[in-house]
Amino acid sequence: MTAIVRVPVGGGTPEGTNSAYLLPDRGVLVDPGPPSERAWADLRDGIGAHTAIEDLEHVFVTHWHIDHAGLAHRLADRAGAAIHVHREDAPLIGDYADARASRLRRDERTLERWGVPKSVRESVIDRDEPSPLPDAAPVNRHDDGDVVAGVEFVHTPGHTKGHASVRIDGTILLGDLLLPTYTPNVGGSDTRLDDPLGAYLSSLERVATHEEGEPGHGTTMSIDESIADVRRHHRxxxxxxxxxxxxxxxxxxxxxxxxxxxxxxxxxxxxxxxxxxxxxxxxxxxxxxxxxxxxxxxxxxxxxxxxxxxxxxxxxxx
The missing domain is CATH 1.10.10.10 (Winged helix-like DNA-binding domain superfamily/Winged helix DNA-binding domain)
Incomplete structure (x- = not known):
């Protein structure tokens, strides 16, 4: 079995401390974490305890949210590594400036369609701070079932349109598909999906055969118990x-x-x-x-x- 090392990065959050996952034997890092100096120090030290950063060849990102993707470019540049992400979320990481502008326009239109008053819509857009990502940078775009360095993309949309869990030798890294402290937001966390809850519940079925999973926050969780809790919540x-x-x-x-x-x-x-x-x-x-x-x-x-x-x-x- 491939060694998978959890590297806690950044401070505590309501979701739980971010979890980056290092596969030192394959030169792989999954979900490097938020773009803070504390997270960068945690990530650098965690990697350095097992391998050199320069030995990394691949950086996988489960979805576009900044607490998972924020350090992807910094790590890839330092290591000379390639970034891998599902194609639906790739523009929000690889073409950040244009994709963010499109996202804000889409969010505003969607909020209006949902009946949100103008003053509240304006507060949503005004408080949406830009992230410290490059305006544009290369990323590799993948589809469900693609395998790179023995890491398989499992498309699990719902939380975002391009959310992808990744599977390594039977171990599933869940990103934000399941969380240890509460249910992931579905609907507002990515306004591109027409039926986000339907997509999300179908995604749970895709990982239900695994007994345990490694979430993007916190540590190992029982998938059966977590899925039962999430289904009950949504009912x-x-x-x-x-x-x-x-x-x-x-x-x-x-x-x-x-x-x-x-x-x-x-x-x-x-x-x-x-x-x-x-x-x-x-x-x-x-x-x-x-x-x-x-x-x-x-x-x-x-x-x-x-x-x-x-x-x-x-x-x-x-």
């Missing part, structure tokens, strides 16, 4: 979303109305995550014909119940 959240629609004074409501019912007052990134999670659950219920969906004359997506009561033990999967 409860979907039922609460339906109840929010049924209880509303309006004939039909936007995802923002449901998010306010679920989470209360929100601003900045919390507004995007909250509205996105509500939108993801409503989109899934629309696919299952539990709610009806349409677009009003202002371009906002609205929902109303399509059934008299929420079905007991409803399966949210595709």
């Amino acid at each position: 409860d959240r979907a039922a609460s979303s339906f109840e929010a629609i049924a209880a509303a004074d309006e004939t039909a409501v936007t995802p923002w109305t449901v998010a306010r019912h679920l989470f209360g007052e929100m601003a900045g990134v919390h507004a995007k995550f909250g509205a996105g999670e509500a939108a993801a659950h409503l989109a899934r219920l629309a696919e299952l014909r539990i709610v009806e969906r349409w677009t009003d004359d202002r371009g906002r997506t609205r929902y109303r119940p399509a059934v008299d009561s929420y079905p007991a033990e409803l399966s949210l999967g595709r």
Whole structure:
């Protein structure tokens, strides 16, 4: 079996300390971590305890979020290594300046469609600070099933469109597919997916055959137990979303109305995550014909119940 060394990087976060994974025998590092000097020192020291940075040949990134991808270019430049990422997330790492500008425009349009008020939308965009990544730099773009240095890409979208877990000799590195402290955000963490919850639940099925996995934060976790917890969470959240629609004074409501019912007052990134999670659950219920969906004359997506009561033990999967 290939040796896989967990390297904790950066300070503690609500998700848990970031986990980079080193495969010293293969010259591979997965998810180098956030772009802070503390994280860089942790990463450099962790690698140096097992191999020289210059011996690294490949840097894998599970998804585009800065706490996983932030040090990818710095490490690759120092080591003379290649960066590998699923093609759907590659522009947000390799063509950062253009992709970020497109993302902000898309986020603003999506928030408006979800019914988020203008002042809140503006707070989301204004608080979105640029990351210290190069405007453009080379990355290698991959598809599901691609194998590099014995590391296999397993496309597991939902948290982001191009999220990919990676498999090494039967061990699965999960990125943010599963987390030890709470459920990953689905919907607001990447606004490119039409049915993010459906995609996410299908991704869980792709890793369910593994007994244990290594998450992108914290340490080894039981996949069966974690998937059961996540499914239970989303069943409860979907039922609460339906109840929010049924209880509303309006004939039909936007995802923002449901998010306010679920989470209360929100601003900045919390507004995007909250509205996105509500939108993801409503989109899934629309696919299952539990709610009806349409677009009003202002371009906002609205929902109303399509059934008299929420079905007991409803399966949210595709």
